[in-house]
Amino acid sequence: MDPILKIENVSKTYTGHKALDDVSMEVPRGSIYGLLGPNGAGKTTLIRVVNHMTIPDCGKVWFENHEITSDDIYQIGYMPEERGLYKKMKVGEQAVFFARMRGMARFEAIDKLRQWFDRLGIIEWWDKKVEDLSKGMAQKVQFIATVVHEPKLLIFDEPFSGFDPINQNLLKEEILGLRDRGATVIFSTHNMESVEEICDDITLINKSHNILSGPVEEIRRKAGGNTFQVIYSGDRDQFISSLTGKATLIGDSEGLIGGYTQQKIHIADDSDIRPVIGALNENVNLRSFQEIIPSMNDIFIRAVNGTL
Numbered sequence: 001m002d003p004i005l006k007i008e009n010v011s012k013t014y015t016g017h018k019a020l021d022d023v024s025m026e027v028p029r030g031s032i033y034g035l036l037g038p039n040g041a042g043k044t045t046l047i048r049v050v051n052h053m054t055i056p057d058c059g060k061v062w063f064e065n066h067e068i069t070s071d072d073i074y075q076i077g078y079m080p081e082e083r084g085l086y087k088k089m090k091v092g093e094q095a096v097f098f099a100r101m102r103g104m105a106r107f108e109a110i111d112k113l114r115q116w117f118d119r120l121g122i123i124e125w126w127d128k129k130v131e132d133l134s135k136g137m138a139q140k141v142q143f144i145a146t147v148v149h150e151p152k153l154l155i156f157d158e159p160f161s162g163f164d165p166i167n168q169n170l171l172k173e174e175i176l177g178l179r180d181r182g183a184t185v186i187f188s189t190h191n192m193e194s195v196e197e198i199c200d201d202i203t204l205i206n207k208s209h210n211i212l213s214g215p216v217e218e219i220r221r222k223a224g225g226n227t228f229q230v231i232y233s234g235d236r237d238q239f240i241s242s243l244t245g246k247a248t249l250i251g252d253s254e255g256l257i258g259g260y261t262q263q264k265i266h267i268a269d270d271s272d273i274r275p276v277i278g279a280l281n282e283n284v285n286l287r288s289f290q291e292i293i294p295s296m297n298d299i300f301i302r303a304v305n306g307t308l
Contacts, residue, residue, distance in 0.1 A: 234284030
């Protein structure tokens with residue numbers, strides 16, 4: 001299946017600072033795509049390029065198999081990290097204003113907005129002023145304004161900031177629901193736990209470069225590097241002899257309750273995994289053999305520090 005968004009060799013420089021340097025990535029259709037990176041890495045600039053708010057110095061952006069144009073923006077919903085609500089307007093009027101900007105007829109906008117307001121538990125705020133909203137409620141309004149016109153591509157910049165855990169979970173469920181109903185979602189975040197929970201694929205940008213892209217589970221598994229945690233009881237020498245020529249010890253062993261020992265090992269060749277398990281079963285009492293998959297937070301830190 002063709003990607004809904006394709007970025008080819010995009011570069012952008014601002015007054016001597018290279019914000020993006022030959023960045024390429026592809027966003028699979030119907031996926032939730034994490035755009036990651038430390039502050040100042042170039043994520044916001046890339047989002048602005050996709051939204052036609054900034055023109056790149058070189059490179060191309062393709063949307064739905066054609067080079068992106070200003071008309072395509074009606075098929076994109078964007079919620080920036082800096083919330084842009086007009087404080088003196090009534091909440092409902094503000095939401096209708098944004099929906100009309102995205103091409104919706106007034107009566108259709110009011111009907112769909114009221115459905116979303118009710119869904120997110122803020123319908124009673126429709127006729128109140130924006131300045132009376134809490135940060136979390138204002139964020140819900142902006143989220144609704146971003147999705148109400150049912151765009152094909154949704155872009156959220158730090159969508160979970162300002163939310164308590166209950167509302168974070170509510171928003172995650174809504175994002176998953178949008179994907180399941182056919183939308184493609186890109187979100188820029190520092191919340192690695194959220195990346196593991198809902199992202200299908202990611203791109204990690206650091207110092208203006210794309211340094212890592214791919215499916216989340218594949219990246220985590222590769223970063224693990226065939227490292228396993230073994231829990232066993234029995235003779236230590238027998239345990240070590242079971243690994244000879246096929247696996248190496250990592251760090252020191254750790255004694256556990258019940259006479260068990262925990263040991264990390266590395267198996268370089270995938271074809272040796274089953275033989276190692278078989279040898280351990282013959283020589284010691286094997287309680288557990290589990291691959292260690294690093295967290296996205298660990299991978300993020302290692303990638304940015306150049307140790308991945």
